[in-house]
Amino acid sequence: MLRLLFAGTPDVAVAPLRALARDAEHFEIVAVLTRPDAPQGRGRRLEPSPVKQAAVELGIPVLECDPNEPTFVSELKASGAEAAAVVAYGKILKQDVLDALPRGWYNLHFSLLPQWRGAAPVQRAIWAGDTLTGATVFRITRGMDSGPILAQSTLEIGAHDTAGDILQRLSDDGSHLLASALQAMADDQIQPVEQPQGAYEIARKIEVADARVRFDVPSFAVDRQIRACTPHPGAWCRVIDRSADAVGQPADDELAPTLHILEARPVDTTQAAVPKQLEPGRLAVGKRQVWVGTASEPLELIQVKAQGKRAMAAADWARGARLGEVVYCR
Template sequence: MRLIFAGTPDVAVPSLRVLAASDHDIATVVTRPDAPIGRRRVLTPSPVAAAAEELGLPVLKTARLDEAATARLATTDAELGVIVAYGGLVREPLLSMPEHGWINLHFSLLPRWRGAAPVQHALIAGDEETGASVFRLVAELDAGDVFEERRYAVPARATAGEVLNDLAGLGAELLRDVVAAIEGGRAVAIPQAGAATFAPKLTEPDGAVDWNEPADRVAGRIRGVTPEPGAHTTVAGIRIKLLDAEVPEGEVLLKPGEIAGHGRDILIGTATQSISVSKVQPAGRPVMSSGDWWRGVRSSQVRAGT
């Protein structure tokens, strides 16, 4: 089949590569425009744009699938549209333009966690299982019938970035199978069942850690907002980014925000037991072992959040 592929970040690249390696013809790759990256704000192509250029595929860079983009895509005679984390809405008449419509690879087990940040919200909520779903794109947010899904057990200390990386590979294989089923006339989509939950995009304040919450919720938030927007607290007035978290075996009681060295790691108190953190990044400094950072603080009186 002739495909339109729409995607932008790193997690969409495995899907693009898998489809490009198949017998299908990718007529156009749609992605967001180049964005300023780094301290020097250098305009940089999206990961999908860079991969498409490497693969020799035509690229349409657009922030919105407006009339101009729709007119250009109409010339491709595509039979199916495929979207993976593009970052924009597909509306009519583009939604109905390909013969087989559009399908979307989404990183959750729908209808749980519809929205822009499903993996992040799953970890914040303490979900022990998530997955990937391929569904038919409709006007309502992530509400279309589901073709197939794959389940994924969340590792104990995994961050949202690590889980997304795993799901990107798992989802690419799932997407390939669904596209093949659609081509062969074997695809069956089933309506979503159960109560929907929603996963809006996270912002910088979502990364602030409240040490008065229970340990499992604190650890889930830290892991869920890592690497973006990033978990953070303050210690002696200095902002500290926390890069991982785990609730260790064996109850260690510290007051909320109280910090204690624990080998190469540190323990931080919550409303229940303490959590373990192994990597931190003080403002203006590189990532380091939390134990090394804490030994440099040289004070047992300071607490996280102060």
Template sequence: MPSLQLVFAGSPAAAVPSLDALVASGHRIVAVVTREDSPQGRRGILTPTPVADAAERHGIPVIKANRLAGEATELITALGADLGVIVAYGGLVREPLLSAPEHGWINLHFSLLPRWRGAAPVQHAIIAGDEVTGAAVFQLVPELDAGDVFGTLSQPIAQFQTAGHLLEALSQSGAALLTRVVDQIADGTARAEPQTGDVTLAPKLTLPDGKLDFSLEAASIAARVRGVTPEPGAFTELDGARLKILDARIARDAPRLAPGQLALHGKAVHIGTASEPLELVTVHPAGRKAMNAGDWWRGRPADAATQVTA
């Protein structure tokens, strides 16, 4: 099989399996493009992206840029790569860079396109209650996630699976799909088909997307908890402080509670919704460590609030 010279663009941990798989495939990665080091942790220590760390481990030159423009475009174009590969880089590829490699750019996207085009496809699939999602490798075009598709894979969404767990699984299976498509482009057998079906959008989630609305039904709230875990995180407000909810399950056949009302049911902490209550399993109170919800409840003062703030 012919070997291609690749430039790989990616940033988070979800892109590392793809980089590792392409290194093992025999194709030559001439450079890795990733976002610049960013402050991490309470001390704000400048930290390389997981992809930057992986590239260093493989001995691959790294170009750090938050935008693929100007000097970054010049550096990447000068590499003369046959194909650009992008996996969750966190920025757009525009002309003239889009057309610089002989075969253009391909993108591994974690959804079954055209459903959930955008930055947060896994999170939106879970929040929407989808039963199945997947990954797609497509030809990058100027329009967002709209290019012809070379290959897909499908994966059921498990009942209690969070966005973090699902993305980790898709990053592994997607890496194999991506490598297969690169091999097909190299040997001339790759065929891309136009996207078909209804387009839905998956914009990046921000902190307000994690605030829970207990006037909704339990299934919808539980799906949002899983969809925003680990980022941006699910939360409500109680006693004037933010209470993060790390894990919650529908409490089947439990007594109904008013929306947002907290109560102890046996050893379990329940909170009311528009339907059956949710059981809070793990919470993270402000200024404390994450803990079992029952332990948190039993440690609260007797006169503590039992109704969250809308």
């Protein structure tokens, strides 16, 4: 039986933690390493990470210390862990920490390494238009996601899949991949393979500013950006009313109300009701549909969330917002 430390933080790390905990024949999770409780929501109340919540439910001791603290290595050795399983933990580990476990640290990463090393591999893959992604289990070294690979699995990215959809599937599929790779490693039945050298895209974290939707590009590119940013950090724009009779529109466009775009679809312009062309960012409202212009054909807005409002169908939002004749998303 392999004695494991599990390190992770967000929702996508919960399924792998539960899968390893269920496999009591092969693994004993001696402790879980996660971030300290953090302020959440409007009230900024301290909330535990999803991984901590799962660990408490499973009765596993939780470590919330910083791996950079001088006492961490001694705490790690005292836990009795032989190896570590890491899923979206979010901290860089120093060499003395990596050396503290005799059988090493192993990361479940949501891309087909060596492509898309970094913090947001699924999001960047969707934004780039990739049709295939996957999960990789590799041994952590000092380089960013560059250690030798133990196992990989592939997953197709569908035309309407969001980052949230793909991450959930990879979390579920990757749970089995991680468990089987760790078991094979413990039994000395797997030989890690070094990653090929070369220049590969880095999956930089997507910040809120990056998620502001650009409409001056073709509709397929707008669609990719929205899906890549859904659900986090959330694709958004500002709604700017240029109508002559607009009331309450701020003089500064950057103070205009925000609109989060939760779902959108490229349109078939052969349909009679669909506008054949709209100026980039220009809104057009039908009885049951809302469209926004791009550098090519329009995009239909399906579901949105206005500032201070709940999520709703775009047509319902448009009716309630009392939009003028000349309105832009910018």
